[in-house]
Amino acid sequence: MNLFAWLRHAAAPSPPESPAPYACGSGAAPAAAAPGPDDDLRERVIAALRTVYDPELPVNIYDLGLIYDLAIDPQGEVDIRMTLTAPGCPVAQTFPAQVARAVEAVEGVRVCRVELTWDPPWTPARASEAARLQLGLFY
Numbered sequence: 001m002n003l004f005a006w007l008r009h010a011a012a013p014s015p016p017e018s019p020a021p022y023a024c025g026s027g028a029a030p031a032a033a034a035p036g037p038d039d040d041l042r043e044r045v046i047a048a049l050r051t052v053y054d055p056e057l058p059v060n061i062y063d064l065g066l067i068y069d070l071a072i073d074p075q076g077e078v079d080i081r082m083t084l085t086a087p088g089c090p091v092a093q094t095f096p097a098q099v100a101r102a103v104e105a106v107e108g109v110r111v112c113r114v115e116l117t118w119d120p121p122w123t124p125a126r127a128s129e130a131a132r133l134q135l136g137l138f139y
Contacts, residue, residue: 041108042072048102054084055091059134061099065126068117076110078103083122092116 049062049070061067061082069081080099084092091098096114103112124137132138 041076041106042070044106045070045072045078045103045109048106049080049099052099052102055089055095056085057135059127059131063128063131065128065131066122072109076108078109078112080112080114081117082114083117085122087118087121 046062049067050060052061053059054061054064054066057064064085066084067080067082069079071079080103082096082099084095089095096116100112100114103109124132124135127135127137
């Protein structure tokens with residue numbers, strides 16, 4: 001069974017899960033603070049995350065729902081909690097540094113720390129609707 005077949009199989013039978021407090025949910029952006037002057041920086045960081053693609057799927061990591069939490073402090077320090085599509089992903093050791101480099105290239109970001117987590121596990125339900133359509137996953 002190839003990865004796309006597995007994704008279709010994994011997506012179809014399971015009921016929607018309730019997201020953890022820090023989870024994106026069904027492709028929605030991580031919870032944001034009240035609107036303020038840092039919103040522009042947040043949008044630029046999200047744009048940078050959308051330039052990083054999953055190594056196995058033709059979808060960026062933000063729309064794929066791999067970003068569980070995104071926190072930006074007033075000094076430009078960014079903390080990201082993310083996952084990968086599978087714990088056995090061959091890029092698990094190097095991918096967080098790639099994500100950090102992409103975010104640190106954004107003007108206004110001093111440093112980016114990326115924490116990789118496997119809890120809760122990623123499921124196709126976390127991807128945005130556009131990403132699911134791109135992957136051929138229909139609910």
